[in-house]
Amino acid sequence: MGERSFTAVGAGFGSQPQRKNTRRISKIIARDRWLYFMLLPGVIYFILFKYLPMWGVLIAFKNYQPFLGFWHSDWVGLKHFTRFFSEPTFWMLFKNTVILALYNLVFFFPLPIVVALMLNEVRKEFLKRFVQTLVYIPHFFSWVVVVGIFYILFTVEGGVVNELIVKVGGERVNFLISSEWFRTMIMTEVVWKETGWGTIIFLAALAGVDPGLYEASKIDGAGRWRQLWHITLPAIRSTIIILFILRLGHFMDTGFEQIILMLNAMNREVGEVFDTYVYSAGINQSQFSYSTAVGLFKSVVGLVLVLATNALAKKTGEEGIY
Template sequence: MANHTATDTGTDLLTRKQTKVSRLGRKVYRYRWYYLMMLPGLLYFLIYHYLPMAGVVIAFKDFNLSDGIFYSPWVGLKHFEEIFTTPDIYRTIRNTLIISLYRIIFGMLPDLLLAIILNEIRVRWFKRTVQTITYGPYFLSWVIVYALTFSFLAPESGLVNTLLRSMGYDPIDFLTNQEYFRTILVASDVWKSTGFGAVIYLASLATINPQLYEAAVVDGAGRWRQLWHITLPGIRNVFILLLILRIGHIMDAGFDQVYIFLNARVYETGDIIDTWVFRRGLENLEFSLATAVGFFKGVVGLVLVIGANKLAKRFGGSGIW
């Protein structure tokens, strides 16, 4: 009798599993075109983001090109110890964190403000024109942005210094001055990316139910109260999501921009982890050290994302997961 009951139970479990597999197969077939559209993106992340993670093993090896990854000797945590015994590393970490925080503090609010302003504009052609003009710089490379910045701030021929000389002031060498370097970085980043950030918020604003605004008008709420009680709460989750993503990249600080703008006279305030790794890893061929720094950055970014996500949920946000 017991054997018969066990057999029935096993049969029921097998039947339930087969039913679940059948349902899963039907769902996959029903949404097959959606999965097909997802396939290129999934392959991109698999090939260029997940498979290269296997190379992190060289952070624990004394890697050299002649021996390759598999035959290079293991050295344990040697390269991680070398990171924190290098005199320049603390300066680069400090610069990285400061520049990243400046980007978060001064880079997110302009996106939100521009989106709210564009959302309040009722003249469509003017709204589209402003949106196109502000969105355009996002497609420019940092090389072009630096060329434009140089044309404004060059010590001899720059527009700003030309105006200063015309007013009787001495020209200022902005691009090689440590006091102005971070300001120039953040200002150029805001100019370049504000339009793109506003598009994300505009998409979020479009999902707010228009009946909420109609009900607010009936209750006598003005535009400011509608903004405070409907618009801002409606895009709060998107703001928190973007904030968490930026916190996860706080150890990056924008290598491509900093590398192009950087020069030897502003290393003290502008040299970040990625530019330091570029010099040590590629120029000096210290691949293991560069990989160890990348591994360290990844761990820090993971911890920050998890922590920020938990804080967002604790204070009523949706978080990432």
């Protein structure tokens, strides 16, 4: 009897903090209910379009037949991966994808940081907002519009760029079908379209820098460059590292829509990447399992890069993304 009473008392004491925690959580949810309501569409979106479709990657290990359905198609293990890695097109796709991805990291990734730093130095608010609006606008153009604009500018027949080349005594260059100019054209379009939009996060990070640090540095005789190196860049270093890690997660994503619009028979050797290959194999040739295997390989590479870079960032004293 004594043991039962002791157990009951102990259970009562143990459950009381739990009830308090439950009531506190309920109060927090009730207080912030509208914030959770605003969060709901985003949660539903990620569940429906990001998490549930993950089951579809299983067809990479099946010989998927639409008429048989998902469950009745035969399992084939790593057959599609073996086929993909043994095909001669693999190394061409890997090379083209990695080169464009490196171009993105080397040439595009630093540009939003540079533009944000430059805008942060503009003291006239009207001029600053005008320039911000000007560089943001291309982000809202679709890739069809962007590629169309570049076609008009760089076409051999009446293109502004070629007309200028002829006027200065040069010869017309067919930029649009040249394999030598393909990657340069791709990066030029990306830089023009997305650089301004990428500055938003960095400008927000710069807005959080304590102005008192700049005042103190001026008293110590520091100029603009020293303030930039010793105050501004260290203040946004964590933001840069986090965005760099996230960017590596999309390392193999080179932009399907843009590249498929720029591809033609003359530049396919340097322009065909994993994204366009998945489209041609999966949609045009109905090789659903094979194209899923290619896409899964691309995603696994991105995951490995994120995990490795995040671990490296933590070893250097940064927070990382988790």
